[in-house]
Amino acid sequence: GQQVMQIPQYQHVQEGEDFTTYCNSSTTLSNIQWYKQRPGGHPVFLIQLVKSGEVKKQKRLTFQFGEAKKNSSLHITATQTTDVGTYFCAGREPNFNKFYFGSGTKLNVKP
């Protein structure tokens, strides 16, 4: 069945270092979304990518949707302690109208 995997599962970085999480789907997706969940909180929508090869930026965050619309990445430049949390990708499978969340990458930033 459909799977949306994220790697790495955990990442510990020193404040100021860069961070990247990768999202891979076994099938083509209509769109990809990214969410951030702070410890003890609920997921909050960050961004949606729809087009093949699309790249979007939000300040220090860069989001990319692969050409085949099966993978995506989130890159954070110069991490800050406020970036701590779990980052989830999510996407819709076009043929079966199903929506999947990735397994998440938990980011810890040491000051």
Added chain:
Amino acid sequence: EAGVTQSPTHLIKTRGQQATLRCSPISGHTSVYWYQQALGLGLQFLLWYDEGEERNRGNFPPRFSGRQFPNYSSELNVNALELEDSALYLCASTLGGPLADTQYFGPGTRLTVL
């Protein structure tokens, strides 16, 4: 504009009991999704309701059920509770339709089964 609300915040039950969790979507949103998040783990899709109908369900046993009311609020029922049902249950709402995918999450209900 009020966000997604869920009640109760915390719920403690014993094995075999039944739990009812409630969700009110953002005004104007017609779709409601339910997810289970066990401690430290990812989001497991439970149910999707749109315009009052169940559109899809995840790989959970039939004792997980729910419904959506005419005002688009939703209820998740878990029967014959088991210890492993202890988790954070999150509800999310969207505008509805296959292209309106931005999910707005509520704060969740923490269910503890003793």
